[in-house]
Amino acid sequence: MLEEQNRDTICEPARDIDICYQADVVVVGGGPGGHSAAIAAARNGAKTILLERYGHLGGMATGGIVIQIPHMSDGGTEPIIAGLALEWLERLDKVGGTLRPSMQDIGSDDAELVSRWRRFMGNVINGRIEHTAWVDPELLKCILNDMTEDAGVKLLLHSWGTRVLVEDGKVKGVFFESKSGRQAILGEVIIDGTGDGDLLPSAGADFDSVWDSTSRSSMLALVFRLGNCDYQKLCDYREGDPDQYQQLMKGLAEYAGTRLLPLPSPRNDVMWVNNWIPGLDCTSVEDLTTLEVKMRKIMRKGHKFLKENVPTFENSFIIDTAPQTGTRGARRLVGEYVITEEDFKTSKKFEDTIAVFPRLGRPGSIETPRHVYIPYRALVPVKTEGLLVAGRSFASDQMANNMANLIPHCIAIGQAAGTAASIAINEGISLRKVDYHTLQKKLLEQGVTLPGVILTEIK
Ligand SMILES: Cc1cc2nc3c(=O)[nH]c(=O)nc-3n(C[C@H](O)[C@H](O)[C@H](O)COP(=O)(O)OP(=O)(O)OC[C@H]3O[C@@H](n4cnc5c(N)ncnc54)[C@H](O)[C@@H]3O)c2cc1C
Incomplete structure (x- = not known):
């Protein structure tokens, strides 16, 4: 057995690195x-x-096989999250890659519609149809490529960003590793879209990586897919005997060693x-590494339990495990504004709001504030120049x-980050000096909805 090395360090020799591109924005x-x-x-x-x-x-949303895009409306008839999130879905609709209620049905309390969509988690809220979509991850990969090509983005895949180049407190480029070796790209604005x-x-930006170990976002996952299922049959069974279904899901968790939740996809036979x-x-x-090894053991036990005990899984098989580890939370920027739970609970509005989301887990009353607001300052580091986060x-x-x-939240935040970067570059100003009003106006022009936000001109 290999012993872990004690933590001495070694100096890596300095070397010259090829600059392969120079861009305005590097994401x-x-x-x-x-x-x-x-x-x-x-764009x-x-x-x-x-x-x-x-x-x-x-x-x-693709490599993690997290294929539910939820909570884009709040029970009303209007979408609350639109912009690029809606564009993803509209493009996917055209290639048969979504399962979602039609836009005319959003907010409806029609009994037949509600009973049909209640079978899908997150599609009904307060007795009304909510805008939640289930998507095909392989088709989504294709349409995301299409969008990149159509927008004229230079794409480098198989490229692992390692650190940024900082000069005089400003981020000026990125080093990355690939099969072509270590290379650098220079940019006016660097956007960290790594999620983590x-x-x-390396940017010298302050961040917080403390997580309460019981929170959803602190937990890792390895999603897997099952084929030859019948989701509607499972729903019939669950609706016929909800207590028995609950007992089975409890038994599944006990047997497998962790909670496993089978969920639908756009195809009735794939979960x-x-x-x-x-x-x-x-x-x-x-x-x-521990996660990948442990979860595959859990998957095999869980699948055995499902096959032997739960109607619809009798003849199912494992299609695949997600190529990307399920990561929900890692480093969080310390930005010019740090959003708190209290801000969301009280639906605090900001003059620099760049995204509005339905408040999750909100009580049913119409008087209760129903939205949460994201300020642009939450994407801007306190001290580092030339850097934004997206996601x-x-x-x-x-x-x-x-x-x-x-x-959908991360799509909206990303859309704002990219738009802000372009404004800063066009106007030759620092990212923290971007005029909120101009940014909000540009977002609205791109189909983003900012309900309840009163646009204020900042001078
Ligand atoms: C198991 C699980 C279930 C979830 N369920 C849902 C759900 O049902 N619905 C929902 O909306 N959300 C769900 N979430 C949350 C949601 O998927 C994520 O919060 C969201 O995808 C975050 O988007 P992001 O762009 O910030 O990060 P990510 O989706 O993690 O994307 C980051 C991207 O950056 C790349 N990357 C990372 N590091 C580097 C690097 N150094 N260099 C180059 N590239 C890099 C990654 O490969 C990846 O493509 C779930 C998450 C998990 C893990």
């Missing part, structure tokens, strides 16, 4: 946050490069199984992050 990480930042920056005229460590885009805030340490593994850190290679590393306390780091 590292092609998940919901990073991809959206790159699209928005390029607003910035020469943009997007680096992604894997061979596909989409982050958790991988660039924050994905969500899971939550506590006590591991997604920025530790040891813990990532789940936005500046927030643990609980606020836990409440607003879902896929």
Whole structure:
């Protein structure tokens, strides 16, 4: 057995690195946050490069097989989250890659519709149809590529961003590793879309990585998919005997050793199984390895239990495990504003609001504040210039992050980051000097909804 080395250090020899590109905006990480930042920056005229460590885009929404894009409305008839999130779905609809209520049905309390969609988690709220979509991850990879090409983003896949180049407190480029070796790209603005805030340490930006070990976002996962299922049959069974179904799910968790939640997909015969593994850190290679090994054991036990005990899984088989580890939370930027749980509970509005989300877990009363607001300052580091975050590393306390780091949230945050970067470059100003009113106006022009936000001109 190999013993872990004691923690002596060794000096890596300095060397010259090729600069392979020079861009206006360099985005590292092609998940919901990073991809959206790159699209928005390029559509607003910035020469943009997007680096992604894997061979596909989409982050958790594709490689993580997290295929529910939820809570884009609040029970009313209007979408609350639109912009690029809605564009993803509209493009996917055209290739048969979604299962979602039609836009005319959002907010409806029609009994037949409600009973049909109640079978899908997150599609009904307070007795009304909610805008939640289930998507095909392989088709989503294709449409994200299409969007990148259409917007003129230069894409480098299989490229792992390692650290940033900082001069005089300003981030000026990114080093990355690939099969072509170690290279550098220079940029006016660097956007950290890694989800995990991988660039924050080398940028000298302050961050917080403390998580309450019981929170959803502190837990890792390895999603897997099952084929030859019949989701509607499972729903019939669950509705016929909810207590028995609950008992079976309890038995499944006990037998497998952790909670496993079978969920639907756009295909009735394919399901994905969500899971939550506590006590591991997604920025530790040891813990990532533990997760991959442990979860595959759990998967085999869980699948055996499902096959033997739960109607619909009798003849099912394991299709695949997600190529990307399920990472829900890592480093959170310390930004010019750090969003708190209290801000969300009280629906605090900000003059620099760049995204509005339905408040999750809200009580039914119409008087209760129903939205939460994200300020642009939560994407801007306190002291480092030339850097923004896009996605789940936005500046927030643990609980606020836990409440607003879902896929549509990260798309919206990314769209704002890319748009802000393009404004800063066009106007030759620092990212922290971007005029909120101009940013909000540009977001509205791009189909983003900012309900309840009164646009204020800042001079
Ligand atoms: C198991 C699980 C279930 C979830 N369930 C849901 C759900 O049902 N619905 C929902 O909306 N949300 C869900 N979430 C949360 C949601 O998926 C994430 O919060 C969201 O995807 C975050 O988006 P992001 O762009 O910030 O990060 P990510 O999706 O993690 O994307 C980051 C991207 O950056 C790349 N990257 C990372 N580091 C580097 C690097 N150093 N260099 C280059 N590239 C890099 C990654 O490969 C990835 O493509 C779930 C998460 C998990 C893990």
